[in-house]
Structures are given as C-alpha cells and as structure tokens.
Amino acid sequence: MTAQAPARARTVAQLLAAKDIVIACGPGGVGKTTTAAALAATAAVEQGGRVLVLTVDPARRLADALGLKGIGNDEVRIPDDAFGPAAARPRGELWAAMLDTKQSWDDLIRAHAPDPQTREQILANPLYQNISGRFVQSHDYIAMERLYEIHSEGKYDLIVVDTPPTRNALDFLDAPQRMADFFSSRLLRWLIVPYRSRLVNMASRPFYQVADRILGTQFLADISEFFILFQSMYSGFVERAEAVTRLLSDRRTTFMIVSTLEATPVREAEFFSAELTARKLHLGAIVLNKVLPEYLRDAKTDKLAQSMEARAAELADGLTEDPAVAERVIGEVAQSFLNFGVVARREAEQQAELSGAPDVLVTVPFFDADIYDMAGLLKLGALVWD
Amino acid sequence: MSGAPDLLDLKLVFVTGKGGVGKTTVAAGLAQLAAEQGKRVLVCETDAKGDVTALFEAPPTDFTPREIAPGIWSMSMDTEASLREYLKLQLRIPVVGRIGPLAKAFDFVATAAPGVREILTVGKFAWEVKERHYDLVVVDAPASGHIVGQLAAPQAINDLVKVGLIRSQTEWMLEILSDQRQTGLVAVCTPEEMPVNETLELVTRVREETTVRMSAVVVNRVLPELFSQRDEEIFEQMREPATEQVLSERAGGAVTPVLDAARLAVTLRRTRSTHLQRLQAGLPEGLPVLLLPYLFARSFGARTTRQVARALGEELGL
Numbered sequence: 001m002t003a004q005a006p007a008r009a010r011t012v013a014q015l016l017a018a019k020d021i022v023i024a025c026g027p028g029g030v031g032k033t034t035t036a037a038a039l040a041a042t043a044a045v046e047q048g049g050r051v052l053v054l055t056v057d058p059a060r061r062l063a064d065a066l067g068l069k070g071i072g073n074d075e076v077r078i079p080d081d082a083f084g085p086a087a088a089r090p091r092g093e094l095w096a097a098m099l100d101t102k103q104s105w106d107d108l109i110r111a112h113a114p115d116p117q118t119r120e121q122i123l124a125n126p127l128y129q130n131i132s133g134r135f136v137q138s139h140d141y142i143a144m145e146r147l148y149e150i151h152s153e154g155k156y157d158l159i160v161v162d163t164p165p166t167r168n169a170l171d172f173l174d175a176p177q178r179m180a181d182f183f184s185s186r187l188l189r190w191l192i193v194p195y196r197s198r199l200v201n202m203a204s205r206p207f208y209q210v211a212d213r214i215l216g217t218q219f220l221a222d223i224s225e226f227f228i229l230f231q232s233m234y235s236g237f238v239e240r241a242e243a244v245t246r247l248l249s250d251r252r253t254t255f256m257i258v259s260t261l262e263a264t265p266v267r268e269a270e271f272f273s274a275e276l277t278a279r280k281l282h283l284g285a286i287v288l289n290k291v292l293p294e295y296l297r298d299a300k301t302d303k304l305a306q307s308m309e310a311r312a313a314e315l316a317d318g319l320t321e322d323p324a325v326a327e328r329v330i331g332e333v334a335q336s337f338l339n340f341g342v343v344a345r346r347e348a349e350q351q352a353e354l355s356g357a358p359d360v361l362v363t364v365p366f367f368d369a370d371i372y373d374m375a376g377l378l379k380l381g382a383l384v385w386d
Numbered sequence: 387m388s389g390a391p392d393l394l395d396l397k398l399v400f401v402t403g404k405g406g407v408g409k410t411t412v413a414a415g416l417a418q419l420a421a422e423q424g425k426r427v428l429v430c431e432t433d434a435k436g437d438v439t440a441l442f443e444a445p446p447t448d449f450t451p452r453e454i455a456p457g458i459w460s461m462s463m464d465t466e467a468s469l470r471e472y473l474k475l476q477l478r479i480p481v482v483g484r485i486g487p488l489a490k491a492f493d494f495v496a497t498a499a500p501g502v503r504e505i506l507t508v509g510k511f512a513w514e515v516k517e518r519h520y521d522l523v524v525v526d527a528p529a530s531g532h533i534v535g536q537l538a539a540p541q542a543i544n545d546l547v548k549v550g551l552i553r554s555q556t557e558w559m560l561e562i563l564s565d566q567r568q569t570g571l572v573a574v575c576t577p578e579e580m581p582v583n584e585t586l587e588l589v590t591r592v593r594e595e596t597t598v599r600m601s602a603v604v605v606n607r608v609l610p611e612l613f614s615q616r617d618e619e620i621f622e623q624m625r626e627p628a629t630e631q632v633l634s635e636r637a638g639g640a641v642t643p644v645l646d647a648a649r650l651a652v653t654l655r656r657t658r659s660t661h662l663q664r665l666q667a668g669l670p671e672g673l674p675v676l677l678l679p680y681l682f683a684r685s686f687g688a689r690t691t692r693q694v695a696r697a698l699g700e701e702l703g704l
Binding site for chain 1: 629633646657
C-alpha cells in the first residue's frame with residue numbers, strides 16, 4: 001500500500017511476488033489449467049508461503065499429479081512428497097481445490113438464508129436446482145464468488161485461479177454485476193407483487209400478459225416462489241456481488257491471459273486484452289503456449305531450404321548408403337521446414353500484435369509430451385518464471 | 387476410412403468442439419461443401435464474433451440471414467431478436483411500444499427461467515428446418531462444454547413447464563432434434579490430449595443427456611507422416627555430425643535448423659498419433675471419424691475454407 005505506483009513487473013516471478021490473486025483467463029484449449037497449476041507449483045517452490053491453485057476442470061492426469069483425485073470443493077494440501085520425483089522441495093505449501101458449482105451454490109444459500117425453513121425451500125426448489133446445476137451462466141458467477149470466499153478467509157499468500165471455459169471469455173467478469181443488477185431489478189419486484197397481493201398494477205400488466213402466454217401460469221408461479229424465497233437474501237447477495245466486483249479490480253489482483261498463437265485463440269486473447277484495459281483491470285502477463293521455435297523464421301535458412309528442395313538429387317549423391325531415399329528425405333525435410341516456416345511467421349506477427357498490452361509477455365515452446373506430472377509442471381513453470 | 391454419406395443429407399447439423407480446435411473452420415468447410423453439392427445452406431454463428439463470415443471473406447452478419455457466398459447464407463444468433471421473431475410468428479404478439487418493458491422482461495425471463503436463452507437459440511434453428519427455408523442448416527455451436535446444456539434445454543423446459551404455449555413449442559422442436567434423419571451433431575477435435583478427452587466425454591454425455599445423434603467426429607490439424615521407417619534410417623545417417631557437415635558444405639549453409647525442424651515435425655506427429663489412436667479406440671463403433679490435414683497457410687479465408695471443404699468431401703467419399 002505505498003503511495004507511488006510500483007514499477008511494472010518484468011518477469012512473472014516479480015509479478016507473482018507482488019500480487020495476492022492471479023486470474024488465468026483466455027480461450028479454451030490452450031493449456032490454461034496446466035499453466036495455472038505450473039505457476040502455483042513453481043511459486044510454492046521458489047517463493048514459499050501458502051499457494052492455492054483453484055482449478056475448474058483439470059485433465060485427469062493433471063488432477064492425479066496434483067493429488068486432486070476425488071476431492072471436491074475443499075482445499076487440499078499437496079504433500080511435499082508429490083514434489084519428490086521432480087527433485088524439488090517446496091519452501092512453501094501448495095494447496096489445490098477444484099470448483100464444484102452445485103456445492104458452491106448450496107454453501108452460498110446456507111450462508112445467506114435467513115432461516116432454516118427458507119434454506120430448505122430454496123434447496124428443494126426445482127428452478128434452483130436447474131440454475132445451480134445445469135445452466136452455464138451460474139458457473140461464471142460461482143467461480144468468482146468462491147474466489148472471494150477463499151480470499152477473505154486470508155489463509156493464502158497467493159491464489160492462482162483457472163477460470164471456467166465460458167461461452168464468452170468475459171462472462172465471468174460481468175457475472176457478479178449481473179447478479180447484483182438482477183436482484184435489484186424492478187421486474188423482480190413486479191413478478192413477486194401479484195403473488196403477494198394478488199393485485200396486478202398497470203405497469204406490470206403487459207408483462208404479465210406476455211409472460212403468462214409464453215410460460216404458462218404454473219411455471220410463472222414456480223418462478224415467483226423461487227424469487228420470493230431468494231428475496232429474503234437480497235441484500236446479502238447484492239453486497240456480496242459488489243464485493244466480488246471490487247476484488248477483481250483490486251490492485252492485489254492481476255490477470256494473466258493464456259493463449260496459443262493459433263488464429264482463433266489469438267483473436268480471443270486480443271479481445272480479452274482490450275476488454276481488461278477498458279475495464280481498468282490489471283493485465284499482468286500474457287503467456288503464449290506451444291510457440292514454434294524461432295529458427296523456423298530465419299530468412300537465410302528459408303532460402304537454404306528452398307535450394308535444398310531444388311537440388312535434392314545433387315546434395316544426396318553419395319551422402320548416405322541410399323542416394324534415392326536420401327534425395328526424397330532431403331526434399332521432404334526442406335519442404336517441411338518451409339511449411340512450418342509459413343506458420344511460424346504468421347504466428348510471430350500475431351505475437352507482435354499482443355506484445356504491447358501486458359507487463360510481461362512469455363512464450364513457451366512446444367513440449368515433446370503432454371504435461372501430467374509434477375516434474376512437467378515445474379518444467380513449464382520454470383520456462384514461464386523468468 | 388469409413389465415410390458418413392448421410393452427413394450432407396441431414397437438415398440440421400450442430401458443429402461443436404473444445405475451444406480452439408477449429409470448429410468454426412469445420413462448420414464453414416461443411417457449408418462450403420454442401421453448397422458445392424448444390425444445396426442452399428444457412429450457416430449460423432452462436433456467439434456473434436464474425437468468425438464464420440471471415441472464413442468466407444464477407445462482412446459480419448446479424449440476425450437476418452444474408453447470402454455471403456453462392457448458395458451460402460449466414461446469420462448470427464441474437465436471442466433477443468429471436469424472441470421478437472418468436473412472439474410475432476408463433477404467438478402473433480406484435481412487438482409494439484405498448485409492451486414497453488419487453489427487453490427487460492426478456493432479460494429477466496432469460497435469467498430467471500433456466501433454458502430460455504438456450505431454447506430461443508435452438509428453437510430458431512429448428513424453426514428454419516421446419517419451414518424448409520434451406521436444404522441444410524449448419525450451426526457453429528457453443529463449445530463442447532455448453533452444447534449439451536443447449537441441446538438438452540427443450541427437454542428440460544418440457545419437463546418443467548406442464549402447460550402453456552412454450553410446452554407445445556418444445557414438442558415440435560424435440561421432434562426435429564430427435565429425428566436422426568434430420569438432425570446430427572459433429573464433434574471437432576485435434577489429436578491432442580485434452581481435446582480427445584473432451585470429445586470422448588462429449589459423446590457419452592450426448593448419448594445420456596440429449597436426444598440428438600452424433601453424426602461424425604472430425605479430427606482437425608492432422609500432421610502429415612514425414613518419413614517411412616527407411617526414410618528415418620537415412621535421416622538418422624544424415625544427422626551424423628560428419629555427414630551433416632558434408633551436407634552443409636554442399637548446400638552452402640548450415641542445415642542443422644532444417645534437420646531440427648524435421649525432427650520437431652516427426653515428434654509432433656508421433657505425440658498426436660497416440661491421441662488419435664486413443665480417440666478411435668474410445669469412440670462407439672460405426673461413428674465416422676473424418677481426418678482433416680494441418681493447413682500450412684499464411685492466413686485463413688475463402689481459400690482455406692475451400693481446402694477444408696475438399697478434404698471433408700474426400701473423407702466423405704464424395
């Protein structure tokens with residue numbers, strides 16, 4: 001809490017040392033979950049303290065590596081032994097939790113319900129069960145809510161959050177505000193009024209006529225009951241949603257966009273970066289996974305490969321035991337280099353477009369194998385670290 | 387490779403997949419292929435990013451379909467516009483100023499009544515099929531994490547709402563969605579760990595939680611096999627320092643990066659082929675798997691869309 005603005009972090013290590021919360025976001029399928037886990041593990045090893053990775057849906061092998069198998073919403077400590085094969089002893093503690101949407105909603109209701117009767121009625125309401133379990137928007141809200149809950153308990157020095165795969169990458173940012181707006185809405189009051197007073201006022205009558213025809217009276221009554229129950233928690237919910245929104249824009253919170261340089265993820269990452277800036281949220285880092293090696297873009301080598309392709313027969317002559325195969329291999333090798341060069345140059349251009357926005361931009365090369373153990377996580381973490 | 391000759395005979399195809407695997411590319415390629423076969427195709431975007439139209443090098447579309455290439459119309463889903471159309475066409479409630487709070491009411495209903503957003507989306511596509519405006523409707527659907535919720539919404543609403551107009555509406559939607567001759571789901575993945583896992587999970591969930599049939603799995607970005615076994619032996623001989631030195635001298639520059647790149651290509655291909663095998667082993671028998679090659683392209687537009695269409699056509703035996 002110093003008066004002057006701190007210097008921009010130059011490495012992910014510096015960034016993490018200065019923040020309480022890192023929210024990993026970005027398009028799906030780019031290694032977001034793995035990157036979040038790798039950073040948390042590396043922070044526990046390098047920086048110490050209590051580090052939590054709050055993950056949403058890890059691949060089973062990754063979950064196994066973290067010792068997350070079969071656990072739910074509760075945070076569990078990753079035993080130091082898990083670091084053993086990687087020959088690293090964590091200075092701090094690594095904790096992990098997996099988001100269970102349904103469980104989190106139920107906990108939230110339990111915390112906010114004014115009395116046991118209301119609580120049980122809400123938990124048993126079919127609409128509540130649908131909203132909490134089946135429909136996707138509720139995941140976005142609950143992920144941020146859970147983050148707030150854990151952060152306010154103050155048990156961790158650093159929390160790395162892996163955001164849920166959203167329909168729109170920004171849904172989870174808007175979710176707390178939407179929730180607050182929703183509970184403050186006039187429509188909510190309209191809906192509840194007739195079932196209290198049996199009196200439909202002039203303003204709400206057209207709405208009723210439409211809603212009744214579309215949804216049927218019984219369904220409307222179900223909805224009303226649900227919201228009458230929910231209204232008892234109104235102020236608690238709104239306050240909470242606002243607090244969650246404040247936490248996201250707090251200076252101790254930073255965002256990390258994880259992407260690859262494939263065309264679609266890059267476009268989403270650019271969009272995300274622009275939106276974070278527009279909302280005055282702190283974009284700490286962009287991590288680009290699966291980046292092709294630089295040598296593929298070298299102009300001299302590109303020329304060389306072109307000439308190798310053209311002169312394959314001449315180059316192959318007497319080079320190995322089988323000139324015919326050698327000629328084919330040289331041709332294919334050169335062609336392959338040129339092909340990957342096209343992709344590497346396209347990706348480099350896209351990387352340049354992203355580089356202005358964040359404090360730190362990190363590229364991670366293609367790994368030979370998928371990451372599914374602590375050694376792999378720490379290897380990835382080390383590449384991102386500094 | 388077993389083909390799926392019936393894929394193009396469907397009326398409504400949802401294309402889904404984990405984010406970033408190229409589901410929009412496949413949706414566009416499928417639309418292109420169908421149009422080349424003489425069909426009138428509507429290709430629908432569900433998240434209004436303009437990606438589909440970009441693949442035809444056309445400007446973005448809105449809720450009203452527009453022809454973006456010969457035989458191909460495009461629209462972008464907008465649930466509020468869908469609600470207006472629905473009220474007007476189905477319930478004959480014109481949207482006039484008198485129903486002032488409609489927009490807010492919509493927001494409310496969509497948030498409060500689970501599945502309303504989903505049903506307005508799916509309902510619009512089913513409506514286009516019912517009205518036979520097009521020979522084929524291709525939906526660039528939500529990512530595989532969300533598609534099940536969307537496809538299951540009509541059934542969920544049907545279970546929740548016992549009377550009312552919505553109830554009768556969900557019935558004809560369900561009829562179209564459940565009809566295997568009309569509706570199918572295509573899952574796109576890449577031969578990588580998570581996309582393969584997610585596809586295998588999706589196939590199970592679609593079977594258990596929806597009435598929609600899986601029509602095909604498309605594996606995108608399959609890398610070419612660079613070497614035969616004999617090629618690789620010779621390649622290894624070239625990598626001997628002395629031989630590599632000779633090759634560099636003859637070529638007039640250091641060939642090491644060129645050979646390194648080939649090694650990288652082979653490694654990438656190998657890692658991926660184990661995932662591809664895992665996918666093929668885990669899918670139900672008879673579900674066609676279509677392979678699309680990795681495109682070494684400078685950019686993605688009309689040209690790559692035609693390449694994808696051609697590759698899909700070959701895989702379908704056309």
